[in-house]
Amino acid sequence: MSIFVDASTRVVVQGIGSQGTFHAARNRAYGTQVVAGVHPRRGGERWDELEAPIFATVAEAVEATGADTSMVMVPAPFTRDAILEAHRAGVRTIVAITEGVPVQDMTVVYDEVVRRGGTRLIGPNCPGLISPGRANVGIIPGDITMPGNVGLVSRSGTLTYQIMHELAQAGIGISTCVGIGGDPIVGTQFLDVIQAFAADPETEAIAFVGEIGGGEEQRAGEWIRANIPDTPVVGYIAGFEAPAGKQMGHAGAIVREGGPGGESAAEKQELLGAMGIPVASNPSEAARLMIERLGR
């Protein structure tokens, strides 16, 4: 099994420009069912690269193709409306890759789509998710990993690839890898993914890759300690060297000066360590800790 996506997932793509088409084609080549594209002015045309129909709205795409998942690749100014449209069209899962969405747009989206709507939203500003051998929705390179039993959740893209790759080199595969995104408001939190992993019979161990900023990692840690104390869990928090008050690339990656505390990598490492969750000091060590905990 896997979480959030599997071989039966049917994907509609919102944003079928060059980037959207490029990644949709890769997802298709991986074996994902990419069934339609959406473009407000190209409804009725053919999406040649994907040999799929184009619809003017998500609702029409859902109606005609049975799409249950949307991948959002539209530019940031249009992302709020694209996500709201997908939700109102009744898709079950929305994967928003787009970077640079205003935080007030996400406040509105989170409230309607996630808090009140109950739709699974992953991202924005995320690489998407992959369940090796089954489905790849987003921009994660599929060929650096393989099917297995470690669930991986991360706020970062390339850093996740790095850890997935090191695990693969040690012969360790992945059940599902979810990039939750680096923005202050994302639809799916660390804890949501970890709870889904806990309920997934195929996921035996969990690796998570956090960053400076916010306190999601700690909340996840508390839940792990209380609910799945026997599951092997290892973490890595990027940004031990990040100075306070500086945003490190991701909009959410900042240790706020005079903020609530607990936002630095060292504080997160200490807090999680006290909960019995080992947090590595670099990506290679995280992979090594996982390999040790799995006894391989």
Added chain:
Amino acid sequence: MDLVEFQGKQLFARNGVPVPPPGAVCRSVDEAVAAAERLLPDAGAVVVKAQVKVGGRGKAGGVRLARSVDEAREAAGAILGLDIKGHVVHVVLVEPASDIAEEYYLSVMHDRVGKGDLVICSRQGGVDIEEVNRTDPGAVVKRQVLPSERADGLPRGVADEIVAAADLPAEVRDAAAELLVALFGAYLAEDATLVEINPLIRTTDDRVLALDAKVSLDANAAFRHGDHAEWDVEGLEVRDPLEDRARAEGLQYVKLDGEVGVLGNGAGLVMATLDVVAQNGGRAANFLDVGGGASAESMATALSLVLSDPAVRSVFINIFGGITRGEEVARGVLGALERLGDFPQRLVVRLDGTNAEEGRRILAEAAHPSVVPAPTMQEAAALAVRLAEEAA
């Protein structure tokens, strides 16, 4: 982007939040004197205030009252050039002094944990609100506002509730609630992540005014606020020239104080690279995310920026080939070197991921004298640190 006080007050004023009568923004003692000469006859007194993006101005001597032109001259002379926690004052605001009866606190901010907006109000203002929250938490009213209840702005009823809960005096509750509705409107209309008034004052004639303004704007929303760029002016914050150049070139760059230049693809991977450099006994000179692709052009732009930092003694290029394949990255690095010409620093290049072996082979065959390939992040970091030490 953070605004300084006079900019925050401009933002407040155009959104209907009451502020003191307009003052003058001055960059010299002469300008401040001219402003005082103009304002004093009506105002009786002016306040000269340092315009810097750091808290604690008052304690540092950055805010002074002047009752005469001479006092204004003296105040401006003392404040201009003053170093407040590393921020040198280049600009002062000369503003008519207000008659203060009481000081309160009021703010609206993005609430990361609650994923909504948060209004904070207290009868105790003009002091550090975090400190009040620690010593007397009952005096600080916090009210979360979800989007579903503020589709048309903050409802007046909610504003009334908040100022009553904060126990603002009956005489000013109406005015304060009205001000809060306007402040919330400003927060929404301008895509702010923080609008803070500390102190919010009650004047001796029972009006409420924003005596100070602290505003942070969401850079991601700049596309719908072309006018916000006008507030991005010189002299208001400590700026690193390299960070300015990076911003102009659209690169995610943060200047740090070490000697190993770092560039990589992906914010998380670059953060991890800084960590690994430190764990190997060095210090990174910068954070630089070159983004997804790694063309010769983007690599040359990024590398040229890193190398123009005189503190950089070696460079660690850390690329994980995902969709960008290893051979493309290798050609990107070599292409960048061709464009840049000679420079003294050595580059440690670590390539991993998709087609990394092919990429490494291309680098090995090129045998460029500046390039030192390394197989893993750890080895690359150790090597970059050693090369930086040798170059010192």
